[in-house]
Amino acid sequence: xxxxxxxxxxxxxxxxxxxxxxxxxxxxxxxxxxxxxxxxxxxxxxxxxxxxxxxxxxxxxxxxxxxxxxxxxxxxxxxxxxxxxxxxxxxxxxxxxxxxxxxxxxxxxxxxxxxxxxxxxxxxxxxxxxxxxxxxxxxxxxxxxxxxxxxxxxxxxxxxxxxxxxxxxxxxxxxxxxxxxxxxxxxxx
Numbered sequence: 001x002x003x004x005x006x007x008x009x010x011x012x013x014x015x016x017x018x019x020x021x022x023x024x025x026x027x028x029x030x031x032x033x034x035x036x037x038x039x040x041x042x043x044x045x046x047x048x049x050x051x052x053x054x055x056x057x058x059x060x061x062x063x064x065x066x067x068x069x070x071x072x073x074x075x076x077x078x079x080x081x082x083x084x085x086x087x088x089x090x091x092x093x094x095x096x097x098x099x100x101x102x103x104x105x106x107x108x109x110x111x112x113x114x115x116x117x118x119x120x121x122x123x124x125x126x127x128x129x130x131x132x133x134x135x136x137x138x139x140x141x142x143x144x145x146x147x148x149x150x151x152x153x154x155x156x157x158x159x160x161x162x163x164x165x166x167x168x169x170x171x172x173x174x175x176x177x178x179x180x181x182x183x184x185x186x187x188x189x
Contacts, residue, residue, distance in 0.1 A: 023133035148180035
C-alpha cells in the first residue's frame with residue numbers, strides 16, 4: 001500500500017522540517033555543500049542526444065550513462081518534473097560532472113533512483129553527497145516511503161556509495177545487489 005504524508009502526520013513534509021538536512025532547496029535546485037543538483041534543461045538534453053558540447057560541461061561529460069538518461073528524459077515528461085532527473089554541478093568549477101535522478105512516479109510507495117559521476121570527478125565523494133540529498137528529498141515526496149537503487153555486482157564502489165548514503169543492502173540475484181531506505185513510521189503516542 002502506498003504511503004503519503006497525509007497518512008503519516010508526524011513525518012516531515014518539507015525540507016525545512018528536516019533537522020539535519022543534507023541539502024537546501026533553492027528554487028528547483030537541490031544544493032549541497034559542494035554540488036548543485038539542477039533539473040536538466042531541455043536544450044542540454046537535446047545537446048547530449050545530438051553529440052554537441054557545452055562549455056560548462058566537464059571534459060568527460062556526458063558519459064554513456066548520461067546519454068542514456070538524456071534519452072530517458074526526452075521520452076518521458078515526468079522525468080522533467082520536481083522529482084525527476086537532475087544534472088550534478090560541481091560548485092567550485094560550475095561544471096556539469098554527472099547526473100542523478102528519481103524514476104518518478106513511485107510504485108506502491110517505492111521510488112528508484114540512479115546516478116553517475118564522470119571519471120574525472122570520481123573518488124571525491126560527489127556521488128555519496130548527491131545520493132544523500134536526493135534520497136532525503138525523495139523520502140519527503142508525496143506517496144513515497146521507500147527509496148532504492150540497484151547496483152551491478154561487479155561495481156562495489158557504487159554499493160559503497162549507497163551504503164554511505166544510508167541505504168541498506170536487502171537482496172541480490174546473480175547480477176544485481178538491491179539497496180533501499182525506508183522512512184521511519186511516525187511515533188505512536
